Amino acid sequence: MLRPLITATAAVVLLAGCSGGDDKASESSSGSDNNGQQASTPATPAVPSFDPPKAFTTAAAYPVPDFKGRELYDDPKLGMVGQVALVANYRGLTGHDVVDPSKIWEIESTAADTTVVSDATDPIAVKVNGKDAAVIAYAEADKGNGTQKPQGLVLVQWIDVASGQKLAEVSTPVSTVNGTGVAAAGMPSLTNLQYDPQTGQVAIGVTARGNLIVKTQNATVYADPQTKKSTVVPAVLPGAVHNGVVAGANPESKTDAGDAGVLLIDGATGKVTKQIPLKQGFLTPLTGGAKHAFFYGTVYAGATISETAALFSVDLSTGTVVKSAPGLSARDSGGYACTWDQVSSIVCTEAAATGPQEILGFDDNTGKKEWGFTSESAGRVVPRVTAAFHGVVYVQTEKQPVLLDAKTGQDLPSASTSGSPSASSNDSPSAGDTPSGNDSPSGNDSPSSGATPSDSRSAGGSDMSLYDGKPASPVAVSPYGGVYGQLPTGGGYGSGDLQSVLVYLKPTA
Structure with a gap:
């Protein structure tokens, strides 16, 4: 029997660590209060972690603003790296720290006015020098400056999600470009991204519109955050990368x-x-x-x-x-x-x-x-796979999100917030599935009964009035939870101003 993954009741936990927005809370521990007593820096609110998560409750809804000039096919790309929920589009990558929602950052895809972005990959979790990092690749076209000819580029960025700072960046020319706009001949598109989670190395499949790519229409771009260098392998599209070895399909x-066969390549x-x-x-x-x-x-x-x-x-x-x-x-x-x-x-x-x-x-x-x-x-029923993480497959059926064992394909039982399987024999959430204790909203965390849509916004940018109340299977997962995208709905921000809504799922088991 299929078991539900997410509890039907969404806990409206706004993750702001709400203290009334008092700026004095940020004073250092060396300061003192009005009574002359030593003041201490408030601790960052804790968020539970499970590896892998097997149950969630909806905890935040982050608006993804639309922007002028957005291309029709610029759909949001979502990720979850450590305790940071990520959303990317052609404009760049934005991170929301779910443990400390005051930490929000954005890294632009390009700083040049002459550069047009035509494609982007999902942000993927890797390690770079032991740090939790997101790696993302963009397909770009530089229109050229002075006598420089327009060229297609693959830009790869590795970003420290804790600080929102770039750890490395590599830009690789892959084609010439004839004309303007994202449909111009020679504009590169990204076919797939293979990655090594332990080294951060990536192998990116790229193809160009028309036959203007150097020597071939298809190629693999290998890039390494340690050396900050890249290699272009013509005619091959990548199937994997690990410890500098790339396996690619040779047509x-x-x-x-x-x-047609496979080539093993030194990246x-x-x-x-x-x-x-x-x-x-x-x-x-x-x-x-x-x-x-x-x-x-x-x-x-x-x-x-x-x-x-x-x-x-x-x-x-x-x-x-x-x-x-x-x-x-x-x-x-x-x-x-x-x-x-x-x-x-x-x-x-x-x-x-x-x-x-x-x-x-x-x-x-x-x-x-x-x-x-x-x-x-x-x-x-054959479900739709949305994500996989550390032995668990997260899938969506017509009725509900479900968990599968990645080793066997068998349904996993619905887990309660205490970590033990639900005793319920049906697919309805049991009493154990309802958040309790620290998982329940309390005091300042929940809007009052008379709250307006604006009251449901947190200092970290979450606006639960945007949540449509229909939990779905996450598309990216870490021990700190999962994320998925939702069409704009409800009040508060104004759906006409939004491209999408990033829904964060807090793990409860």
């Missing part, structure tokens, strides 16, 4: 050659260290892990006018290949999209918008398929 040498130099033939006609990289890169391949049979599909994993150290058969045909699946839990599990679902559905899980340690089922299987 057919010519049409109908059927020789720092761009040198190919191993060629792995897979004899595919079409090969697409999926999300990779720390030990294996994953790919989806098809072979076209002209005699039967059909395609045979296969899933491949490639060991990043040895090049060993494991082949798996998907449950759906190439026509029905449309390929696959995958999510890594940053430990040892890769979970994939079919990419087709309509038709039969499939979900399957791989073990990153072995590269083998461990479980899976389709919508044609009896007794189970």
Whole structure:
């Protein structure tokens, strides 16, 4: 039976550490109060953490302001790194510290008036010099200055989420640009981002509109925050990166050659260290892990006018290949999209918008398929995967958010705020699911019965009047909670001024 992930009652915890907005609260411990007594700096309010979280309560709704000149396809990109909820668009990346909501920062995507942003990746959690960092990549076009020709760029930023300061930044030319606007020939687009969570290294797939990219239309940009250098590998799209090794899909040498395979590449130099033939006609990289890169391949049979599909994993150290058969045909699946839990599990679902559905899980340690089922299987609903983190898959069904075990694909029981499984035999929240104790709103944390929409705003920018009351599965998770996006609704800020609403889920178990 499917179990609910988020309690139906949203705790209106505004996370402001509300003390009435008294500026004196920020005085140092060396100061004294009006009675001459030694004053101490108030402690930052605590937020519980669980690794991984298995239950949440809605705790904050941050408005994402619209901005002049925003492109139609500039959808917000969301992330959760440590205790910071993140939202990005073409303008830049904004962080909201959920433990100390007074800490809000924004890093612009570009400071040059001549630069236009045409794409952005999700902000991803990595470590840089032991710090919790977000890495994000932008596709940009520099219109040129003086005699400089317009060129397409891939900009990568690593940001210390605790301070909101850039730890590193690398800008890499990838194409020439002919014309203006985000649809101009040569404007780069980002196909995927592979990352190493322990080193912060990234491998970014990039393609250019038209054939104006140097030597090839597709390429991989490898970038390292330690060296602050990058390498462009032409013709290859990345499937994984770990400890400087990039695995990428190498296309057919010519049409109908059927020789698409995988290359292992030294990221720092761009040198190919191993060629792995897979004899595919079409090969697409999926999300990779720390030990294996994953790919989806098809072979076209002209005699039967059909395609045979296969899933491949490639060991990043040895090049060993494991082949798996998907449950759906190439026509029905449309390929696959995958999510890594940053430990040892890769979970994939079919990419087709309509038709039969499939979900399957791989073990990153072995590269083998461990479980899976389709919508044609009896007794189970194929959910929509929204995130995966440390052994848990967060999914959404038509009725509710649900948890799955990343190793087995089985439903996990709904957890109570105390950390023990709910004793309820149905999908309704039980008494144990209701926040209690420190998880309950108290005093200044909750709006009064006569509160207006403006009263529900916190000093940290949260406005719970924007929350639509419909909890959803998080799209990004850390031990400090999860986030998802919601269309603007309600009062307070004014939905016409907003692009989106960033909803923060506090973990309760």
